[in-house]
Amino acid sequence: MACDNQTAGVAIIGYGTAGVNAAIALRNAGYDGTVRVFSDTGILPYSPILTSYYAGGEKAYDECFPWSADELGELQLEVLENCPVTHLDPQAHVVSTPRGDFPYEKCVIATGATPTTRGFPEVEGDPDYAPIVLRSMDDAERLKAAIEAPSCKRFLVSGASMVALKTLEACLNHGLECTLVGVNPHVLDFNALPEAAERFEKGLREKGVELRLGQKIEAVKRVDGGLQVTFSNGESDTFDEISVAHGMRCNLDFLDEGALEIDRALVVDEFMRTSDPDVYAAGDVAQATELISGEKRIVGIWKNAALQGACAGAAIAAELAGVQPDPAQALAGSIPSNTIAVNGTLFISAGTMELAPERFVEVREGDGMTVVYIFEATGEDARRLVGFNLVSDVDEPGGRAYDVGAMLTLRIERGCREKALAHRV
Numbered sequence: 248m249a250c251d252n253q254t255a256g257v258a259i260i261g262y263g264t265a266g267v268n269a270a271i272a273l274r275n276a277g278y279d280g281t282v283r284v285f286s287d288t289g290i291l292p293y294s295p296i297l298t299s300y301y302a303g304g305e306k307a308y309d310e311c312f313p314w315s316a317d318e319l320g321e322l323q324l325e326v327l328e329n330c331p332v333t334h335l336d337p338q339a340h341v342v343s344t345p346r347g348d349f350p351y352e353k354c355v356i357a358t359g360a361t362p363t364t365r366g367f368p369e370v371e372g373d374p375d376y377a378p379i380v381l382r383s384m385d386d387a388e389r390l391k392a393a394i395e396a397p398s399c400k401r402f403l404v405s406g407a408s409m410v411a412l413k414t415l416e417a418c419l420n421h422g423l424e425c426t427l428v429g430v431n432p433h434v435l436d437f438n439a440l441p442e443a444a445e446r447f448e449k450g451l452r453e454k455g456v457e458l459r460l461g462q463k464i465e466a467v468k469r470v471d472g473g474l475q476v477t478f479s480n481g482e483s484d485t486f487d488e489i490s491v492a493h494g495m496r497c498n499l500d501f502l503d504e505g506a507l508e509i510d511r512a513l514v515v516d517e518f519m520r521t522s523d524p525d526v527y528a529a530g531d532v533a534q535a536t537e538l539i540s541g542e543k544r545i546v547g548i549w550k551n552a553a554l555q556g557a558c559a560g561a562a563i564a565a566e567l568a569g570v571q572p573d574p575a576q577a578l579a580g581s582i583p584s585n586t587i588a589v590n591g592t593l594f595i596s597a598g599t600m601e602l603a604p605e606r607f608v609e610v611r612e613g614d615g616m617t618v619v620y621i622f623e624a625t626g627e628d629a630r631r632l633v634g635f636n637l638v639s640d641v642d643e644p645g646g647r648a649y650d651v652g653a654m655l656t657l658r659i660e661r662g663c664r665e666k667a668l669a670h671r672v
């Protein structure tokens with residue numbers, strides 16, 4: 248559609264899965280007005296989950312894009328490419344960009360998150376050096392170029408999160424000598440209990456990965472042999488490249504302080520409305536209900552972003568049609584869930600990893616798997632599953648491990664629904 252900065256309609260800030268699913272839901276609900284999308288890139292929406300597979304040579308570039316240009320074209324969106332939003336004024340209902348100001352009736356903020364390199368020191372002798380991060384397609388291109396360079400033999404990954412581990416896998420795929428350093432005592436940060444993390448670490452060591460856990464990068468110096476890294480335990484080693492996965496920060500710099508309610512992200516209700524009824528949020532910038540704790544939390548996973556975007560789009564379509572959103576389309580909440588495999592070592596988790604006096608852990612071995620169950624006591628001799636970790640040395644899609652993971656995830660979700668119904672009664 249042609250650009251028209253006079254017509255108000257629905258503004259979608261961000262062109263990832265949350266933004267696209269908001270647009271799809273708007274059209275599916277019958278909204279035929281202007282849907283204006285602000286994208287800070289000039290490419291189609293891509294999946295950040297797949298960027299490591301592209302960098303590691305497991306997927307082609309085109310496979311990182313879930314929607315084709317033709318599919319997106321059918322939505323009749325006014326997409327402003329390479330047009331970052333510089334300011335959002337909820338009171339005036341105006342989105343400001345380098346191309347001018349655009350009015351809106353309703354707005355969806357779906358700007359995602361950006362990797363942070365917080366804690367990485369300035370490189371002595373090379374102050375302009377920036378460590379590699381992984382999120383965008385540009386990041387993936389840089390990682391791919393680095394690990395495919397003939398001069399790159401030794402690679403250091405700083406961080407122990409899912410992103411760090413997928414970066415590590417991309418390096419392993421290219422036969423690099425890899426070291427992982429992390430401040431926590433185990434990998435998988437806050438997604439795994441020690442019993443599961445230790446088995447996953449065993450798989451990494453068997454693949455030749457050197458683990459420096461409970462350590463951090465203290466200093467980095469450019470030397471003739473590459474990048475000399477001094478760790479917090481006083482030891483040093485030299486690497487050709489360094490990647491950093493020290494977490495993410497929400498992309499909300501275009502909002503004035505106090506413009507909307509923000510905790511760690513934008514606080515939203517069950518229809519993804521923020522503190523302003525005409526502004527919605529979805530994906531990594533949304534802090535919605537997490538079902539097990541009942542608290543407002545960020546659950547930054549692809550599926551959740553898609554569901555939140557769709558929920559926001561359907562609610563907006565209803566309101567612009569003059570009716571209340573359908574309660575059946577509200578999102579009661581979500582549970583954290585993750586699946587990752589590094590060269591055949593599989594990890595699946597769902598639910599909470601937070602231990603409390605009323606919770607207890609059971610570890611079971613069998614079928615080539617380690618499964619860590621987190622139960623919560625609900626009465627005399629009664630309990631419900633609130634979380635689990637599963638680690639397997641066999642990553643076989645559709646295999647036993649995936650079946651067990653899906654079954655346990657559904658069990659947790661069912662328990663959350665039953666608890667919610669009980670509270671209503």
